[in-house]
Amino acid sequence: MPSQRHEVLVDLFRQAPELLYALLSRVMPEPPTLPANLGSLKPSESVFSELRPPEYRADLVFEPLDQPAIILEVQLRDDEQKRVSWPAYVAHVGMRHRHGVILVVLTPSLATAQWAAQPIETGHPGYTLTPVVIGPDQIPRLTDLHDAMRSPVLAVLSAAAHGRSRKSEDVGRVALQATRALDEEQGRFYADFVLSQLSKHALNILRREVMENPHKLGPYSQIIFDKGVEEGIEQGIERGVEQGIKQALRSVLSTRGFQAPSAILQRIEQCDDPEQLQAWLVRAIDAEQLDGIFFPEH
DSSP, X not given: OOOHHHHHHHHHHHHOTHHHHHHHHHHOXXXXXXXXXXXXXXXXXXXXXXXXSOEXXXXXXXXXXXXXXXXXXXXXXXXXXXXXXXXHHHHHHHHHOTTOEEEEEEOSOHHHHHHHTSOEEOSSTTOEEOOXXXXXXXXXXXXXXXXXXXXXXXXXXXXXXXXXXXXHHHHHHHHHHHGGGSOHHHHHHHHHHHHHTSOHHHHHHHHHHHHHOTTTTOTTHHHHHHHOOHHHHHHHHHHHHHHHXXXXXXXXXXXXTOOOOHHHHHHHHHOOOHHHHHHHHHHHHHOSSHHHHHOTTO
């Protein structure tokens, strides 16, 4: 069954097929021309049935008038069975569309891009199928907000391809901001997807930015973070609780005139157990000496 990541990447091109033509201009010396009538770029039937099974299903097929059809396959990992299916896709589309067929494989993985670019020997003399591959090297790394707002869908794709690379927080930041240009349901969906593609380091940076300025990263980021994006939010809350108890404990000790030695202060600072901190705080309220707070068993 296709993964959510696979389905989202397919949906990006279903929503904005012109993006596919823009990317092809980066990888083909003579790319197909974007049709003047964008309304004609509707995905056509992508299920290819024979008289008997098996059934072949491509991710997306575009068949513009008087131009080559484009079969788009989103590939997240190597799959040798595809090297058998892809020539069948080309043959089936070629039977109904007489203006040529281009097989395009899009992948956010560099290793899978290298695998997909290998020629496929069909066995027929002179007929070798070499897919046109769009990998992470061909997907722009958008870090400029102006560019991201011009093409929010490309910004989301950029996050999928580069969300775990160096300084990926810059890619995630502009992608999240770009989702504000979409309608609410789609924007929230893509913002959630963008966050799922980022490294933990990038997530931590963006989470802090959202907490400091809830509207900085677009209207959906705060909603998603409020729901608790993975374990980071819960850990952040726990750290906040711990710091609050530590501050309260130090204040009580000072108010009651206890001169806590550095060893005690260090013990408080290094403690990451909220229940232990709470127990010290309760005992500090009426304890007669420090040992009664931190060493009650003695």
